[in-house]
Amino acid sequence: MSGREKPQESPSQTAGPYLHIGCTPNVAGVSGVYDEDLGVTTQTKNSSFLEIRIFDGDGNPVTDAMVELWADSISFWARAVHDEERDIYPFFVPVVAKGESGNVVSNISVWIVARGINLGLHSRIYFPENDNSSDPVLGLVEPSRQSTLLAQKHDKGYRFDIHLQGEDETVFFDV
Amino acid sequence: MNEGAIYRPRSRNWHPVCHTPKYKSSILRTPKKPLICFSSTSSEVTGPVFGHELIGQLDNDLVRNFGNTDETAIGPRIIVHGRVIDEGGNPVPNALIEIWQANAAGRYRHKNDNYIAPLDPNFGGCGRTLTAADGSYEFFTIQPGAYPWPNHENAWRPGHIHFSVFGSSFAQRLITQMYFEGDPLIPLCPIVNTIPDKRAIEQLVARLDMQRAVSMDRLAYRFDVILRGRNATPFENRPEGT
Numbered sequence: 001m002s003g004r005e006k007p008q009e010s011p012s013q014t015a016g017p018y019l020h021i022g023c024t025p026n027v028a029g030v031s032g033v034y035d036e037d038l039g040v041t042t043q044t045k046n047s048s049f050l051e052i053r054i055f056d057g058d059g060n061p062v063t064d065a066m067v068e069l070w071a072d073s074i075s076f077w078a079r080a081v082h083d084e085e086r087d088i089y090p091f092f093v094p095v096v097a098k099g100e101s102g103n104v105v106s107n108i109s110v111w112i113v114a115r116g117i118n119l120g121l122h123s124r125i126y127f128p129e130n131d132n133s134s135d136p137v138l139g140l141v142e143p144s145r146q147s148t149l150l151a152q153k154h155d156k157g158y159r160f161d162i163h164l165q166g167e168d169e170t171v172f173f174d175v
Numbered sequence: 176m177n178e179g180a181i182y183r184p185r186s187r188n189w190h191p192v193c194h195t196p197k198y199k200s201s202i203l204r205t206p207k208k209p210l211i212c213f214s215s216t217s218s219e220v221t222g223p224v225f226g227h228e229l230i231g232q233l234d235n236d237l238v239r240n241f242g243n244t245d246e247t248a249i250g251p252r253i254i255v256h257g258r259v260i261d262e263g264g265n266p267v268p269n270a271l272i273e274i275w276q277a278n279a280a281g282r283y284r285h286k287n288d289n290y291i292a293p294l295d296p297n298f299g300g301c302g303r304t305l306t307a308a309d310g311s312y313e314f315f316t317i318q319p320g321a322y323p324w325p326n327h328e329n330a331w332r333p334g335h336i337h338f339s340v341f342g343s344s345f346a347q348r349l350i351t352q353m354y355f356e357g358d359p360l361i362p363l364c365p366i367v368n369t370i371p372d373k374r375a376i377e378q379l380v381a382r383l384d385m386q387r388a389v390s391m392d393r394l395a396y397r398f399d400v401i402l403r404g405r406n407a408t409p410f411e412n413r414p415e416g417t
Contacts, residue, residue: 007260007261007262007264008186008378009185009186009189009190009262009349009401009403010349010351010379010399010400010401010402011190011191011351011372011375011378011379012191012350012351013191013337013350013366013369013370013379014191014198014201014350014352014366014369015337015339015350016337016352018275018283018285018287018288019275019350020285021275021283021285021299021300022274022275022300022301022302022303023273023275023339028284028286029284029285029286030241030284030300030301033240033241033299033301034231034303035231038225038229056204057204057207058203062204064287068348070222070345071218072217072218072345073217075221075223075224077222077223109218109345111345113350114204115204116198116200116201116202116203116204116205117193117204117205118190118191118192118193118195118198118201118369119185119190119191119193120348120349120350122346124218136213136216137216140211140213141211164203164204164206165203165204165205165206165207169206169208171208172206172210172211173210173212174184174210174211174213175182175213175215175219175345175346
């Protein structure tokens with residue numbers, strides 16, 4: 001050891017209520033700076049629609065957050081902020097039910113930041129078509145809470161509700 | 176699982192506490208149940224890669240990247256520069272940094288900001304860049320003003336710039352805020368004070384850098400961002416589920 005103090009990770013701070021300016025400026029109305037916002041997903045042949053909703057401890061919708069998704073096996077990264085018209089965080093995700101060909105992902109990593117969240121929250125989304133019983137990470141979660149990580153079939157796609165707090169609190173991970 | 180590619184667990188005494196009642200927005204938005212720990216899988220040690228073709232010529236120039244390109248934003252002209260490194264001291268190249276900030280009067284260009292201070296027609300408030308091979312980056316912007324917010328009576332945020340950083344993996348994903356050396360509002364701010372350790376707060380305070388200031392043109396502030404480092408401890412030595 002050199003005796004020098006090792007650098008420590010920069011501490012996190014909340015993304016605040018105006019994160020759209022920096023992360024999705026075209027949604028925020030700060031147009032003309034970037035051609036398009038990063039991470040916006042569009043429908044493709046092999047994609048499914050995934051709508052995410054976020055609720056606070058009083059059960060009220062959280063509408064000023066940003067959600068990012070990452071699935072390493074297919075290098076899928078996406079980002080969304082709240083869509084006011086549909087009242088959801090909209091994504092098209094490349095999910096194909098087990099047994100079908102194409103991109104099959106067993107789960108998608110999720111990261112949530114918002115006003116009031118001092119350190120970004122990591123979670124995961126699993127899909128009901130897959131046999132998740134041998135998943136090592138899901139196995140660490142007590143059975144009664146595993147369902148908080150399971151997307152629900154909804155319309156022609158999926159819905160995933162994130163409860164930041166309360167009885168149905170979503171499982172968050174220290175990754 | 177990627178053996179030997181495990182991130183050191185985040186220090187929960189160094190990062191802000193989650194539930195911080197003095198910062199009121201945190202009260203209903205923070206998990207009450209403990210986080211569940213697990214050793215990194217490939218989802219955590221990998222992340223999206225952004226290419227240089229993404230970055231436009233004025234993306235890191237907030238003084239000129241919005242509005243009338245013949246005019247510049249109003250306010251103290253500053254360079255914000257530094258390096259992105261990891262906890263091992265290694266440079267993090269090709270890290271995408273996205274920043275956003277209020278204008279010199281303390282007003283954000285956002286529909287939910289109704290502070291009486293004026294918008295600047297030539298200031299949007301967003302910028303981005305990729306770090307160079309040595310982890311270095313640079314922005315040209317204006318110094319953001321302090322502004323009031325409704326957390327408590329006479330609450331003011333110190334001038335700050337929001338930083339969103341992508342390192343080389345999803346586990347390193349970080350959003351934080353940069354403050355300015357000497358700002359007397361820093362110790363009064365409940366968002367700053369969600370961080371329990373004063374040394375950690377110091378790490379978010381950019382230093383005046385006269386070496387990089389440009390005479391008769393702009394001042395400079397230096398701000399280094401440190402991302403999580405990998406643990407030397409092999410995977411096998413880490414108890415399962417911790």
